[in-house]
Amino acid sequence: MTISVLGAGAFGTALAISLARAGTSVTLWTRTPEHAAAMQSERRNTSRLPGVEFPKEISVTSDLETALSDTILLAIPMQQLRKMLESAPNLDGKTLVACCKGVELKTELGPVAVISACAPNATAAILTGPSFATDIAKGLPTALTLAVQDEAAGKRLQQSLTTPNLRIYRTTDTIGAELGGALKNVIAIACGTAIGAGLGESARAALMTRGYAEMQRMAQSLGAQPETLAGLAGFGDLALTCTSDQSRNYRLGLSLGQGDVFDPSITVEGAATARAVQKRAETMNIEMPITDAVVALLDQNMKIADVIEMLLSRPPKEE
Ligand SMILES: NC(=O)C1=CN([C@@H]2O[C@H](COP(=O)(O)OP(=O)(O)OC[C@H]3O[C@@H](n4cnc5c(N)ncnc54)[C@H](OP(=O)(O)O)[C@@H]3O)[C@@H](O)[C@H]2O)C=CC1
């Protein structure tokens, strides 16, 4: 069996390496011929995931048509997903697995919904949960959630994607899985900001907990199962991303808290997602004060002191 990975960023490359080490033949697609040629000759991805050698089972290409097998992992940033799918040849009958985390700014849709809109005759899935690309590439133990509405398709895919180091749990709740991964990034920006601004570990714990309440509120209003949010896709990834400076979302928050400039070329899914989620929450009349605070800080509409005041002076309520 061959699996295609579209997007040779850190995550796509790490997944390709993990699958290839387990003996699966993998075609790794990148958009530029120069990058494909460099990876093919160096047998590593020096620009995005340096230091890890490709197993022989990986072949690299920049030709999208020849890159497509029946099972395709989409490992490109959320805001680029639609453009990528629209540029792809016929995707009918393929299984398309979103490996990105976010909500599309212009439509307020998650990755599974975007895949279904762009490729209605494909099977749409999402692979998400707590996992740093470098950990997967090193072969460290990792557990992820795979969500596919069709249970039989989910079982087949679970088997194909499981490796000795990558344990995959299955669900049919695609809405919960995609929202867990998207929303935790917003809370990670808030937690990074708190730590960067010197507000302390207690403030971070409060933001994680109340952030989780926000995640549950939005996800359940959109039809997600609370258990999915309590699993790897939600709580698990929240715990990882809000506590590790390996996370780019958390590091953006640290910069905001310290008043530093953050490199805009770094992929930080939570920034656009915070704005999309805020719009969605307003339409649905859902309270998301931490998300509002993150957007206000990103847009430089509020200072940190004002954000703290805004969060602490909300009317007292039951937990
Ligand atoms: N890194 C991690 O630890 C993890 C990442 N993820 C998720 O994976 C997704 C990708 O992140 P990650 O791999 O880290 O990002 P990177 O910044 O490492 O790489 C992004 C990749 O996307 C490609 N890309 C960007 N725009 C397009 C486009 N329009 N068409 C085709 N390819 C495009 C880039 O190509 P080019 O090099 O040519 O610019 C690059 O290969 C994100 O949603 C992230 O949340 C999930 C779990 C862990």
Ligand SMILES: O=C(CO)COP(=O)(O)O
């Ligand atoms: O999603 C991730 C870990 O599960 C990666 O986090 P960042 O995108 O913040 O680096």
